[in-house]
Amino acid sequence: MNIPEYAAKALLEDAGIPVPAGIVADSPDGAARAAARLGPVMVKAQVPVGGRGKSGAVKPARNPTEVHAIAGELLGKRFGRHRVGEVLVEERVTVAGELYAAVLNHPAGPARRVVLSGRGGVDIEETARTDPRSIRTLDIDPRTELGPEAARQFVAGTGVGTAAPAVADALVRMDRLHRDSDAELLEINPLTVTEAGDVLALDCKLVVDGAAAARRPSLAATAAPEPLTELERAARDLGLQFVELGGEVGVLANGAGLTMTTMDVIVHLGGRPANFLEIGGDAYTKARPALEIVLAQRGLRSLVVNFCGAFARTDVMVDGLTGAWTELQPDVPAFFTIDGTGAAAARRMLRERLGLEPYPTMDGAIAAALRAGGRETA
Structure with a gap:
C-alpha cells in the first residue's frame, strides 16, 4: 500500500520527526487559500511516483495567484498511471544540507536495513551507481530496534556536523515507525539540515505491506488507489x-x-x-x-x-x-x-x-x- 506524502508526513510528525507546515487541497481555490496562510510554498502532486520534481509534479510558488494556476494545471493530470486528485501546499524551507535516510526490509533476509547518505535530494539509485561510498547501511535484527547509541555510532563521520544528534534521533524514530506500521519502505529524501542544526523531512515515501491492511485499517484507508487497466x-x-x-x-x-x-x-x-x-x-x-x-x-x-x-x-x-x-x-x-x-x-x-x-x-x-x-x- 502506497501511503500519500501528506499522510506519511502526519505519521512522521506523530513519531517526533519535524515536517514543514502543509495543507492538502483538492481544488485550485483550496490550494490558493492554503498559500494565503503559508506564504511562499511548494505545490506537490500527491501521486506515488518517483522523480516528481523532474517530471513537473512539484513546483514552487510565491503567492496564492501562482498556486491557483499551478494547482489547476496539476489536478486531474496523470503521472504514469496515476491521476492527481490532491495537491500538498507546503511552506518553503531554507536548506543548509540534504541527506537521504530510509528504513526498509532487508532484500535478502528478515532484518531491517537502515540507509543513510550525505547525498540527499537525488535518486538513490543514481547515487549508488556514481558514488556508492557515500551510502551507509546498517542491518537491524528483527527482534530488536535501533537504539540511540547504535544510531549515533552509525551517523558519526558522515559529515553532518552539529546535526549528528538530530539525525541519529530521526533514524531511531524512523526505525520504530517502520516496525510499528508494518512498512516495507520508509524513505525521507531529502532529510534536510537547517542552519540551526535541526532536521526536517521535506519528503516522505511510505509503503506498507498490503497483507497488514486488516491490522492497520487507518493506514489502509489513506492508501493511494492502485490504477488498473x-x-x-x-x-x-x-x-x-x-x-x-x-x-x-x-x-x-x-x-x-x-x-x-x-x-x-x-x-x-x-x-x-x-x-x-x-x-x-x-x-x-x-x-x-x-x-x-x-x-x-x-x-x-x-x-x-x-x-x-x-x-x-x-x-x-x-x-x-x-x-x-x-x-x-x-x-x-x-x-x-x-x-x-x-x-x-x-x-x-x-x-x-x-x-x-x-x-x-x-x-x-x-x-x-x-x-x-x-x-x-x-
Whole structure:
C-alpha cells in the first residue's frame, strides 16, 4: 500500500520527526487559500511516483495567484498511471544540507536495513551507481530496534556536523515507525539540515505491506488507489492477481514465486514478460478466464506455461487449461514445462489433447518462446 506524502508526513510528525507546515487541497481555490496562510510554498502532486520534481509534479510558488494556476494545471493530470486528485501546499524551507535516510526490509533476509547518505535530494539509485561510498547501511535484527547509541555510532563521520544528534534521533524514530506500521519502505529524501542544526523531512515515501491492511485499517484507508487497466480490473473481479507489463511473452504459472521466477528468466534471456498472473490450485476452475485475459494483451507473441505441482496437482491444472485451450483455439504459440505432483499424467494429457511436447526445463521453454516471438535469446 502506497501511503500519500501528506499522510506519511502526519505519521512522521506523530513519531517526533519535524515536517514543514502543509495543507492538502483538492481544488485550485483550496490550494490558493492554503498559500494565503503559508506564504511562499511548494505545490506537490500527491501521486506515488518517483522523480516528481523532474517530471513537473512539484513546483514552487510565491503567492496564492501562482498556486491557483499551478494547482489547476496539476489536478486531474496523470503521472504514469496515476491521476492527481490532491495537491500538498507546503511552506518553503531554507536548506543548509540534504541527506537521504530510509528504513526498509532487508532484500535478502528478515532484518531491517537502515540507509543513510550525505547525498540527499537525488535518486538513490543514481547515487549508488556514481558514488556508492557515500551510502551507509546498517542491518537491524528483527527482534530488536535501533537504539540511540547504535544510531549515533552509525551517523558519526558522515559529515553532518552539529546535526549528528538530530539525525541519529530521526533514524531511531524512523526505525520504530517502520516496525510499528508494518512498512516495507520508509524513505525521507531529502532529510534536510537547517542552519540551526535541526532536521526536517521535506519528503516522505511510505509503503506498507498490503497483507497488514486488516491490522492497520487507518493506514489502509489513506492508501493511494492502485490504477488498473481494463484487463487488470476484469482479473481482479475474477479473484486473479494479474498485472500487465507490456512485453511480448505471456506467462501462465501456478503460484507467485514460480511466476516471478519465470518472468526473471524471460528478462535474463533477453525478452520482456507481458504479464504477471498468479494462478494456483484453482487453475482448473479459472483456466478459461485466465487464458482469455492473457491472450487479450496487445503485442503478445508467445506464451509460456510453467506448472510445478506440490499440494496442487499439475494434472488437474493441465486438465483445466487444455479444456480451455480446446474451446478458445488460440493461434499464439505456447511452450510448456511441467514438474512435480501429477507431472507424468499432465505431460501425457498435453501430448494427447494438444499435440504439444513439454520442455524438460523452464529455460528451454522460455528460449523457444522468445525464438517464436522473433527474439534472439541472450
